[in-house]
Amino acid sequence: MLKTNFTKITVGKAVIIKEKETQKYQKKNRDYIREEKKFFDVLKKVKKEIDIKIKDESKSKEEKDLLKSSQFILCDENLVEEVVLKIKEGKSLYISVEEVFDKYISAFSDLEDEYFSERANDLYDLKKYLLEKINYKKEKIKTNEEFIAIANNLGISFFDKVELSKLRGIIVERGTYNSHLCILARSYNIPILIKKDALNIIKDGEYIGIDEENKEILLNLSLEDFLKVKEVKAKTQKKLKKEVFTKDNKRVNILANIEDIKILDFKYIEEIEGIGLFRSEYLLKEKILSEDEQFKIYAKLVEVFKNKELTIRTFDIGGDKIFSCLNVDEEECDFLGLRGIRLGLNKLKDLYKTQLKALFRASVYGKIRILFPFVSIFEEIEELKCLIKEIRLELNDAFEEKNIKLGIMIETPTALILADKLAKEVDFFSIGTNDLLQYISATKRTNSSVSYLYSDYNLGFLRSLIYLKEILKNIDIEISVCGDIVLNKHIFFFLMSLGIKKYSVSPYQISKIQGYVEDYSEDKYKEIVEKVRTFSKEEEVKTYLTSIC
Amino acid sequence: MKSEKVKIINSNGLHLRPAGTLCREALKFESKIEIVFNNIRANAKSVLSVLGACIKQGDEVLVEVKGKDEDEALISIIELLKKENLE
Numbered sequence: 001m002l003k004t005n006f007t008k009i010t011v012g013k014a015v016i017i018k019e020k021e022t023q024k025y026q027k028k029n030r031d032y033i034r035e036e037k038k039f040f041d042v043l044k045k046v047k048k049e050i051d052i053k054i055k056d057e058s059k060s061k062e063e064k065d066l067l068k069s070s071q072f073i074l075c076d077e078n079l080v081e082e083v084v085l086k087i088k089e090g091k092s093l094y095i096s097v098e099e100v101f102d103k104y105i106s107a108f109s110d111l112e113d114e115y116f117s118e119r120a121n122d123l124y125d126l127k128k129y130l131l132e133k134i135n136y137k138k139e140k141i142k143t144n145e146e147f148i149a150i151a152n153n154l155g156i157s158f159f160d161k162v163e164l165s166k167l168r169g170i171i172v173e174r175g176t177y178n179s180h181l182c183i184l185a186r187s188y189n190i191p192i193l194i195k196k197d198a199l200n201i202i203k204d205g206e207y208i209g210i211d212e213e214n215k216e217i218l219l220n221l222s223l224e225d226f227l228k229v230k231e232v233k234a235k236t237q238k239k240l241k242k243e244v245f246t247k248d249n250k251r252v253n254i255l256a257n258i259e260d261i262k263i264l265d266f267k268y269i270e271e272i273e274g275i276g277l278f279r280s281e282y283l284l285k286e287k288i289l290s291e292d293e294q295f296k297i298y299a300k301l302v303e304v305f306k307n308k309e310l311t312i313r314t315f316d317i318g319g320d321k322i323f324s325c326l327n328v329d330e331e332e333c334d335f336l337g338l339r340g341i342r343l344g345l346n347k348l349k350d351l352y353k354t355q356l357k358a359l360f361r362a363s364v365y366g367k368i369r370i371l372f373p374f375v376s377i378f379e380e381i382e383e384l385k386c387l388i389k390e391i392r393l394e395l396n397d398a399f400e401e402k403n404i405k406l407g408i409m410i411e412t413p414t415a416l417i418l419a420d421k422l423a424k425e426v427d428f429f430s431i432g433t434n435d436l437l438q439y440i441s442a443t444k445r446t447n448s449s450v451s452y453l454y455s456d457y458n459l460g461f462l463r464s465l466i467y468l469k470e471i472l473k474n475i476d477i478e479i480s481v482c483g484d485i486v487l488n489k490h491i492f493f494f495l496m497s498l499g500i501k502k503y504s505v506s507p508y509q510i511s512k513i514q515g516y517v518e519d520y521s522e523d524k525y526k527e528i529v530e531k532v533r534t535f536s537k538e539e540e541v542k543t544y545l546t547s548i549c
Numbered sequence: 550m551k552s553e554k555v556k557i558i559n560s561n562g563l564h565l566r567p568a569g570t571l572c573r574e575a576l577k578f579e580s581k582i583e584i585v586f587n588n589i590r591a592n593a594k595s596v597l598s599v600l601g602a603c604i605k606q607g608d609e610v611l612v613e614v615k616g617k618d619e620d621e622a623l624i625s626i627i628e629l630l631k632k633e634n635l636e
Contacts, residue, residue: 072569075576078595104597111603119565119600 010191011209011221011229012168014202015143017151017158035093036084042093042133047074048324052285055320057434058259058506063183069119070126079104094134101127118178125180128155148210150202156180164188165267169210171198171217189508193217240271244514247521252496254513255309255504257482261297264304266507274309275301276504277371277430277482280355281315287325291354291361298362306366311430311504313409314355316340316373317348320446326351335444340374340409345383356391360399369405371430376412381425410479411435416468423477430504431468433483437461456488457538457545466533469498480504490545492516497528525549550615551623555630562605565596572596574629580616582626593626 054067086096108120132155141162148169170185170192185192191212207226209218245251255276283289301310318339322330333339344352359370410416411432438445440461443453480502485491505513535541559567575582575593582593591602614623
């Protein structure tokens with residue numbers, strides 16, 4: 001009988017992931033010029049992929065720092081030269097990269113400072129990433145029941161090869177809890193354990209458990225224990241709820257933010273209330289999609305979320321989201337330059353028109369809400385409506401007017417200040433707290449020296465939201481919030497007391513926010529707004545909010 | 550060949566992030582750039598070699614530059630290393 005707390009255990013069938021025998025041996029008379037070229041091609045590809053990941057809004061700061069370090073290492077002159085030398089000696093690309101990396105990994109592991117052993121780990125992760133790119137095999141790992149993956153170590157591409165809904169846990173023999181693999185596992189809420197000799201202890205196919213708190217592996221589980229854990233888990237698991245209400249029975253909608261159609265594989269897709277934000281610019285990561293290619297994607301989403309809600313934001317390019325295939329000048333399109341709608345109505349008008357046509361066509365399959373980014377003046381909405389008029393004519397009748405709703409993001413200071421005027425022109429607002437905080441506090445969120453100003457509790461920012469509510473006093477327009485700030489319970493309660501009843505977060509965070517909603521009571525917290533209005537300093541807000549929630 | 554001594558002010562010395570910034574700057578120049586410290590010659594264009602030299606705040610290093618653009622390179626690298634918030 002298990003003695004430990006059932007709720008902290010994960011169980012599943014052990015599936016041993018073996019490192020495939022890779023072609024490490026070079027053939028005689030290997031063409032080293034070709035191997036050298038392949039090396040530089042792989043380097044270029046990996047740098048590009050990492051670049052895209054760094055620009056991905058949904059990634060944690062932890063992961064981004066790791067990725068930035070990887071970029072530096074990939075530019076390392078010595079490392080690159082050493083690999084090329086080995087290739088010239090006749091070794092295969094795979095083995096050249098492996099040997100050079102292993103040399104540095106072992107040199108760093110030998111240094112006493114813990115800082116260096118962590119860097120050794122970063123090198124190991126990067127080595128795995130590169131080697132997998134060199135020997136790319138796109139095989140999916142097939143499983144038909146819930147399983148726990150066991151391996152000596154795993155690369156981050158592991159998550160692309162498995163069915164996430166069936167992966168209950170991971171046990172690896174090496175690495176540290178700060179490795180890229182662990183960071184990713186945590187972001188997917190998958191328990192991960194590092195246990196030396198795990199492969200010697202666990203048999204393939206055995207039913208085992210992971211006690212994450214005590215960092216123990218539970219072997220030889222009896223069927224009774226196994227079923228008991230699953231039963232307890234099922235009851236206490238924070239499943240996604242289809243609807244969620246506050247303590248005083250007020251309904252609040254929590255929707256999902258997405259960047260691609262991977263959401264269709266999400267375990268709880270049935271329970272999701274809808275898509276609050278589809279960041280469509282990520283569709284252009286690799287290349288520019290044609291109208292038809294885009295239409296297929298939008299139509300699919302419209303269909304899947306037919307009886308729910310679907311909001312697609314038009315391409316928000318610029319700032320730190322500039323993809324190479326778009327041919328735009330980074331400086332011209334920086335944070336305060338041509339971005340979002342400014343770019344769409346200006347240099348990228350054709351691309352924008354194509355997207356709008358594809359979105360309108362998709363409306364034939366069901367309801368669709370189109371959201372425009374970075375609006376800052378009234379004239380932009382007028383221009384947009386002109387563009388839409390053109391599109392209506394060009395599409396003839398190939399769209400369903402009554403299925404389409406138009407909205408704008410409130411993320412620039414002027415949009416907030418002009419909210420009452422803008423509200424008359426559109427169907428809904430979506431407050432982009434990430435960017436709004438940035439522009440209102442006059443800080444660049446990627447600049448670490450001013451990160452103390454880019455704070456959730458920035459008083460000017462919080463007050464600006466109170467002003468927004470006042471500006472819209474006699475106007476009835478739907479407002480939602482999409483942005484990381486929602487994860488901060490204090491600020492979430494503040495937003496709730498402002499009367500906002502719709503939020504959109506990463507799918508993996510929905511159940512957390514649903515928990516927040518259930519802890520909130522309008523009656524109990526209604527004075528938050530008035531109280532916050534009286535403060536001058538961040539410290540005061542923090543203390544107050546911490547004391548009440 | 551040109552060289553100049555400089556004291557590292559950055560609070561974290563030349564750990565990975567500042568080493569990376571140094572490397573990125575050094576790669577802009579054609580000349581060979583080395584950071585000499587404690588009998589170690591680290592290649593400024595290699596993050597890992599600079600990192601391995603374990604240079605900390607307060608350490609004095611010698612920057613040696615040799616090549617066509619050695620004048621601009623030396624000025625640029627010295628200026629970079631004099632920064633307090635090198636990240």
